[in-house]
Amino acid sequence: MSAFQTPQKANYDVVIIGGAMMGSSTAWFLSTNPDFDGSCLVIEMDSSYVNSSTAHTNSCMRQQFSNELNVRISQFAADFVKNIREYMGGDTRVPELDIQNYGYMYLADNDGFANVLRENQQVQLAAGAETQLLSAQEIKARYPFYSVDDVVLGSINLKDEGYWDGGTVFDWWRRSAKDNGVEYVTNRAVAMNVEGGKVRSITLETGEVIECGQVVNASGPRGALTAKMAGIELPVEPRKRFTWIFSAEQPLDQDLPLTIDPSGVHFRQDGPKTYLAGGPPEPEDDVPVDPNDFTMDHGRWENHVWPIIATRIPQFEAIKIVTEWAGHYAYNTFDKNAVLGAHPEITNFVFLNGFSGHGLQQSPAMGRATAEWLVCGEYRSLDMAPFGFERITSGHTFEEKAII
Structure with a gap:
């Protein structure tokens, strides 16, 4: 302190x-x-x-929201990041930044969530986003590393969506x-x-x-x-969220979108040979915590997150944690x-x-x-x-x- x-x-x-x-x-x-x-x-x-x-x-950015105002808020963020030096008066000390546009890949494993993705896409397109809906076969053709046997529909946008600094x-x-x-x-x-x-x-x-x-x-x-x-x-209350950085024995040969698995676990490219995964506690444990509580649930990775990642991407059967941390959402209940x-x-x-x-x-x-x-x-x-x-x-x- x-x-x-x-x-x-x-x-x-x-x-x-x-x-x-x-x-x-x-x-x-x-x-x-x-x-x-x-x-x-x-x-x-x-x-x-x-x-x-x-x-x-x-540190991610997306256009895939369910209401137009949130889409437009992120669109301004993208413009600001890509033009930060201009926004800051042309100060040459300010670095020029960009967005790593590997996109968010939402995966639906049931018709109900697939319909939500369809509804959200209409909102996003109307606001100028470039969200695409993909069948399981189309996902597999673009990203062969995914297992899509349970996938009904996917949603991805590759414009101003991904990692930023x-x-x-x-x-x-x-x-x-x-x-x-x-x-x-x-x-x-x-x-x-x-x-x-x-x-x-x-x-x-x-x-x-x-x-x-x-x-x-x-x-x-x-x-x-x-x-x-x-x-x-x-x-508004502090809700704990966990993050893991991991390496893979067999890295993918293309960027991994920020993949939102139907389980709620998400994972993405983090570096040339490392990846990031995140997720909440068990639903019954997703409760308000002390603002000073940053204790990791070490069993969460072994018992829940890693099996989901390895099932979705079989090439990630052999992966190793590089670092991990717990943070807080300012969660509006x-x-x-x-x-x-x-x-x-x-x-x-x-x-x-x-x-x-x-x-x-x-x-x-x-x-x-x-x-x-x-x-x-x-x-x-x-x-x-x-x-x-x-x-x-x-x-x-x-x-x-x-x-x-």
Whole structure:
């Protein structure tokens, strides 16, 4: 844990609680907004970020969502990644990045899920994605290494879908935001003073009381804890997810798409000769965990994940774990979609929460949208109103079906 620091001032126009991917995206977009000339403080409890969701991400991007808004959010992410230097003012220090477009391969083993893939494809095509539906025979012709005896239908998109370097984007957002005057401190928010429908101040663990014009909850899996300081119940909880990097005795001779097996286990290319696999605990064990719990379930690989991988790709009968880790989804139990924008009653408390595993790829659009809200009181680029907190209080879900 990093040593705590004291903010330079006692009053800020915007205070962002959480300095990882979402917090830094918001800070950067805010700092580059020509209509914002105020002060911004980012409070991050651990500036090493080693236990953040950003550090534990599998860093992928896809267009294959079930609602159009999520497709368009990822389309902006793809444009941002591919043109990051231009977005950052042509700074030649900023590296030129791209997306490794091996695509996501969804596999359906029953007619019900096949119909979901067909419905999702129509949404995706209407938004400009290039999703293709493949029969088992067509999958086998393109990717001979798969076993497809149980497959009814597959879905894949090879445009702006695959791996991207989220770590580099995060580093440059943070670095550039600081260059633009955003102050980052290592500290922890422990209390909020709410009066007259606004958060008036935030108390830090080191004792300082910081007054704020607006506060952004970018606390990842701890988002509900931050909301609770303002007396708000937020249906977001840390859910554990496991990742393994493995090598194969017989590597494939073509890139492995990010394959979503009907079992829920997923696996993809990770390097020239290594692969990544991920998955949740057993359904009965997929419960909220302590935000500090990163314990691996070592039996999960041997008893569940590896047999599924070897069955789907017989060439992976002999594989070896290189490294493994546990991370957390900021899981929205209400509808598995983001919660964004201001609270309807505590009007300067702004949500940036509940991304349920697809937050990294949504961070460019969500940071831009949050900055627009903070400066203009409305969304200017994409209308993010469907993500508003009001849907939770009214009980109207905005569900995303394509959750991995």
